[in-house]
């Protein structure tokens with residue numbers, strides 16, 4: 001399986017690691033340590049050295065309860081980092097749901113748009129259609145500010161799958177080739193623990209949609225709920241969740257702990273090759 005990703009064509013025959021570069025003052029799990037372009041760029045380069053195959057740069061927090069920021073502010077955070085990393089050698093994804101930000105970062109050289117709103121904002125499909133960027137279509141129930149207030153599903157797996165199938169269809173209708181698409185069930189985005197566990201258990205069923213699967217469980221609250229560990233202590237459960245995702249067919253793993261995930265995937269790949 002291949003993914004067309006801006007200037008790159010990614011081979012997804014074994015899972016790739018997407019390193020997280022948050023450039024937000026209230027960053028979800030990083031405590032905002034990379035809240036200046038220089039620190040974010042240095043952190044990103046370290047993630048590449050540790051084995052990140054691509055990077056995801058975010059200028060607006062999507063953690064539960066987060067307030068949205070304006071276009072200007074989001075771009076002020078992202079653009080210096082994106083430009084500073086333009087020769088880093090790996091594809092650069094930008095995590096945004098705003099069409100204006102999408103257009104600006106594509107112009108500045110982004111290779112992928114990671115949209116937690118699955119291109120549903122007015123103008124989002126058009127913002128990416130006429131470009132070469134890859135797009136991650138993620139499922140979210142509600143919006144970050146309120147999404148964890150009593151999320152409800154009749155059958156979470158079926159509902160998320162139906163939603164993602166519809167977003168693939170809408171993207172193709174808008175002229176975005178299937179080879180540019182990635183899907184993501186959106187762990188923790190409007191989901192209670194039982195929903196997240198059902199999605200992880202059934203993750204392999206998303207493979208039938210015929211589009212590569214991205215999984216993001218790194219340091220998320222479901223891992224805290226299961227282990228009692230605080231956000232900064234969740235490296236081991238995060239690596240475990242990444243390996244489970246890979247075993248269920250995820251092709252891109254969005255993680256904070258690149259070095260440890262890389263080590264775990266070496267074991268995964270060796271076992272896969274022994275088939």
Ligand code: 9MG
Pocket residue numbers: 058062095114115116136138184186187214215216217254
């Ligand atoms: C931005 N962001 C935070 N968590 C995420 C996840 O699980 N998937 C994707 N695609 N983006 C995420």
